[in-house]
Amino acid sequence: MxxxxxxxxxxxxxAGTCFADSGNRVQCIDIDAKKIKQLNEGKVPIYEPGLEELxxxxxxxxxxxxxxxxxxxxxxSEVVFIAVGTPPGENGEADLQHVxxxxxxxxxxxxxxxxxxxxSTVPVxxxxxxxxxxxxxxxVPFDVVSNPEFLKEGAAIDDFVRPDRVVIGADSERAxxxxxxxxxxxxxxxxxxFMMDTKSAELTKYAANAMLAVRISFMNDxxxxxxxxxxxxxxxxxxxxxxxxxxFPFLFPGVGYGGxxxxxxxxxxxxxxxxxxxxxxxxxxxxRVNERQKKxxxxxxxxxYGTLEGKRFAVWGLxxxxxxxxxxxxxxxxxxxxxxxxxxxxxATDPVSREIAEKIxxxxxxxxxxxxxxxxxxxxxxxxxxxxxFRQPDFERMKKLxxxxxxxxxxxxxxxxxxxxxxxxIYSIGRPS
Ligand code: NAD
Numbered sequence: 001m002x003x004x005x006x007x008x009x010x011x012x013x014x015a016g017t018c019f020a021d022s023g024n025r026v027q028c029i030d031i032d033a034k035k036i037k038q039l040n041e042g043k044v045p046i047y048e049p050g051l052e053e054l055x056x057x058x059x060x061x062x063x064x065x066x067x068x069x070x071x072x073x074x075x076x077s078e079v080v081f082i083a084v085g086t087p088p089g090e091n092g093e094a095d096l097q098h099v100x101x102x103x104x105x106x107x108x109x110x111x112x113x114x115x116x117x118x119x120s121t122v123p124v125x126x127x128x129x130x131x132x133x134x135x136x137x138x139x140v141p142f143d144v145v146s147n148p149e150f151l152k153e154g155a156a157i158d159d160f161v162r163p164d165r166v167v168i169g170a171d172s173e174r175a176x177x178x179x180x181x182x183x184x185x186x187x188x189x190x191x192x193x194f195m196m197d198t199k200s201a202e203l204t205k206y207a208a209n210a211m212l213a214v215r216i217s218f219m220n221d222x223x224x225x226x227x228x229x230x231x232x233x234x235x236x237x238x239x240x241x242x243x244x245x246x247x248f249p250f251l252f253p254g255v256g257y258g259g260x261x262x263x264x265x266x267x268x269x270x271x272x273x274x275x276x277x278x279x280x281x282x283x284x285x286x287x288r289v290n291e292r293q294k295k296x297x298x299x300x301x302x303x304x305y306g307t308l309e310g311k312r313f314a315v316w317g318l319x320x321x322x323x324x325x326x327x328x329x330x331x332x333x334x335x336x337x338x339x340x341x342x343x344x345x346x347x348a349t350d351p352v353s354r355e356i357a358e359k360i361x362x363x364x365x366x367x368x369x370x371x372x373x374x375x376x377x378x379x380x381x382x383x384x385x386x387x388x389x390f391r392q393p394d395f396e397r398m399k400k401l402x403x404x405x406x407x408x409x410x411x412x413x414x415x416x417x418x419x420x421x422x423x424x425x426i427y428s429i430g431r432p433s
Contacts, residue, residue: 001182004029004077006070006102008039010046010260010326011119011149012083014156017054020064021161022185027073028066039066047325047352050157070102074109079178082106082130083119083149085260092267093275094123100133107134110142115175117145121205121265123272127169127198143175146198148205153259154323161186166193169201206272209265210283215250216257217289223253223430233430234412253429255335255384255410256293258320260328263290294331297382297408298338300427304406305379309343312403314374315365317385317411318350318357325352327360331410332384339382340364347374351387375401386411395422 001024005016008030020026030036035045042059044052058064067073074080084098099120106116116134118127131144146169151159166183170176176195187193196204223233233253241248257263266283273280298308305311320330327333336346347366348357354367361367368374371390375381375398383390391413399405399422407419409428416433419426427433 001025001079001178002077003027003079003081003182004070004073005081005083005119006074006106007082007084007098007120008032008035008066009083009085010048010153010156010324011151012081013039013044013046013055014048014051014151014160015081015083015119015149017051017058017064018157018160018186019182020058021054024063024182026058026064027077028064029070029073030066030068033068036066036068047323048153048156049323054157070105071109074106074114075111077114079115079117079182080106080110081117081119081147086120086122086264086268088264088267091271093271094121094264094268096122096126096129099126100129103130103133104137107137107142110134110138110140113141113174115143115145115178117147117179118202119147119149121148121209121261121268122146122202123206123268124199124202126202143170143172144198145170145175145179146201147179148201150205150208153326154321162189163187163191165191167196167201167204168193169196169198171198206265206269209262210269210286212250213257213262213266213286213290214282216252216254216262217286217293219251219253220256220289220293220429226430227433230432231430232432236430253412254293254386255297255331255429256290258294258329258331259326263287263329294334295338296429297335297384297410297427298342300408301339301380301382302342304425304427307343308339311344311379312377313339313344313346314371314378314381314402315339315346315348316350316371316374316381316383316390317387318348318353319385319387322385322387325356327353327356330385332357333360335382335384335410336361336365347376347378349374350385351389372397372401378402379404380406380408382408382410383413384410386413395419395424399423 003026005012005028008028016026016028082102086094089095127144127146168179226233270280318332405424407426412428
């Protein structure tokens with residue numbers, strides 16, 4: 001099939017590359033000329049494991065190309081995906097200007113029957129709006145499909161080619177057939193394609209993300225109680241997660257959820273519910289717990305040191321989670337702003353996010369590539385992202401480098417008992433310190 005993807009970010013680039021890899025001819029489009037230039041030079045503008053190699057293979061074999069020229073790409077495509085950003089607007093609602101802008105351009109460009117697919121995460125009713133926007137500018141037949149994306153940054157390719165399920169909201173049989181054919185290579189095992197109406201598909205995505213955010217905030221609340229009563233949240237987590245009705249994923253307490261999806265999607269769902277006369281008390285509490293959680297490590301530090309004025313801290317981990325360079329809404333930002341705002345100096349490190357961090361912090365934070373260099377003369381270490389490379393450090397070397405051997409483990413990656421035996425004071429989330 002000939003496919004265009006409008007928006008070549010984390011989702012568009014991965015989806016486009018995987019569709020090309022299954023034999024389609026894919027053109028990835030972006031308005032960001034710099035991004036397209038980079039891609040055409042073989043440089044991948046985001047960090048996602050395995051993506052660079054897959055892009056190289058598919059561009060090399062002529063199935064995958066990159067362009068800023070939307071009209072040229074779209075007019076020869078049978079399926080056009082919209083994978084542009086949907087950031088939060090002023091009142092928490094999803095801002096649809098990029099989606100509807102893309103829809104208009106697609107409408108002007110199509111010359112034959114085309115399936116236009118919303119892959120961006122969009123509120124219930126957006127497929128209707130996209131349809132109306134396109135219909136304003138064309139007489140050419142088309143269908144609008146909702147096909148929300150469930151990939152996780154850091155494991156995006158695997159999630160895309162082996163999805164738990166594919167959700168397709170389509171109101172026409174012709175569009176359902178095209179989508180079924182396109183996804184057939186990715187659902188060859190037990191994983192189902194759920195065909196549904198567009199509204200149910202749109203809501204499925206928000207419900208899934210909100211449910212995951214609920215689990216995280218719930219466990220963070222349990223962790224806070226563990227600290228008060230002297231229980232160990234790690235043991236509670238094991239005891240709870242082994243109940244098959246509950247399961248283990250997303251039960252890890254920490255410094256709060258971040259990233260480009262959970263915060264904005266929880267907000268957008270609250271706003272949609274409110275627009276329909278429903279107050280989502282539970283999700284508002286989920287947001288409040290998350291805000292509190294992002295401040296937890298700095299509060300623990302203030303309690304320990306009294307004042308942070310003049311202190312030097314190392315921060316390990318900037319990305320909102322491991323195996324991505326994405327720092328949108330990353331808890332590290334809140335931690336670093338909290339520390340520097342209280343007069344401390346911060347030296348931070350991350351395996352892949354330093355360039356992005358430079359843009360966020362400027363010269364307010366020193367960024368280094370070696371985790372041990374960050375520890376030189378530090379009064380404490382804050383572990384904010386659970387990258388594998390931080391899990392088994394050389395504690396002896398750390399102790400020699402640090403002015404005070406104190407760890408604030410925001411992801412519970414160290415065994416507190418072992419850390420104490422090695423001479424460290426350690427604070428973690430929901431475990432006895
Ligand atoms: P992103 O910001 O990484 O990428 C969006 C891209 O769209 C940018 O490169 C931007 O320049 C481009 N763009 C904007 N307007 C355009 C236009 N009119 N024409 C062409 N290009 C345009 O965003 P993302 O993280 O890939 O997310 C895209 C959508 O997918 C969002 O709705 C998001 O909620 C959803 N989603 C994201 C993830 C994730 O893990 N990142 C997972 C599932 C769903």
